Amino acid sequence: MTTLAPAADPAVDPAGASATAWPDATAALRAENDALKARLRDAERLAAVGQLSASVTHEFNNVLMTTLNYAKIGLKRSDDPHVVKAFTRILEAGERAAKISESLLSFARGGEERRDTVRLAGLLEDVLVLTGKDLQAHRVRTQTDASGDPRASVCVPQVQQVLVNLILNGRQAMPEGGLMTFTLTDNAADGTAEISVRDTGAGIPREALPRIFEPFYSTKTLGNGSGGGGGLGLPLCRDVIEAHGGRIRVESALGRGTCFTLKFPRVG
Incomplete structure (x- = not known):
């Protein structure tokens, strides 16, 4: 006697899982x-x-x-x-x-998602108030150059966090002190505004540059004075800036330092 296998249910995959469950599972994983x-x-x-x-x-x-x-x-x-x-x-x-x-309170309110149209020069000034003493204590001089006075629509605490992370990274790259330059550029022609953070530290090896925005990848090591690195700071910086419709790019040369540039859609 021949036994016939039951017809496959089109709504069930070979492993027995409901195909309709996949969208729900994907949404749950995304959340x-x-x-x-x-x-x-x-x-x-x-x-x-x-x-x-x-x-x-x-x-x-x-x-x-x-x-x-x-x-x-x-x-x-x-x-x-x-x-x-x-x-x-x-x-x-x-x-x-x-x-x-x-x-400090503004920086600590990181859970807020509200966006405001702000002067980027004012936002940068507030971050420098927060980090200025720390930079002085580590013999890091600062210089600010501005071209124009652009505005952007941003979540202030989140962008402050990005700038603080970049400043602390730059300071750690200059254990003997150095110069940190902040440049604000108004690109009215293409509707963008930029904030650049440049240090005179050790620089990042060329082979590491393509990977620095990967989660858990870090050029810092325990024992080099930086406290090590979890490899999460720069990926989070990238996520925040891209969520604002912007871009983050990096330029670096060994022995000459590193420059991170944040580009935002310009308002007004």
């Missing part, structure tokens, strides 16, 4: 991947805050000491011309303290 990327961005942000916290706290204490000292002078000389000067200094120091705390 999980997006959630993991968000968690990695948060982890990178916390790591960057940890590296900056000591320098920022030190500067904040210096600002507060200035505020307290001049407040005492103002209280003792209520009828003296020095009062105006003393309280002017109090105002300046207080504004400086507020700027530092606002920059």
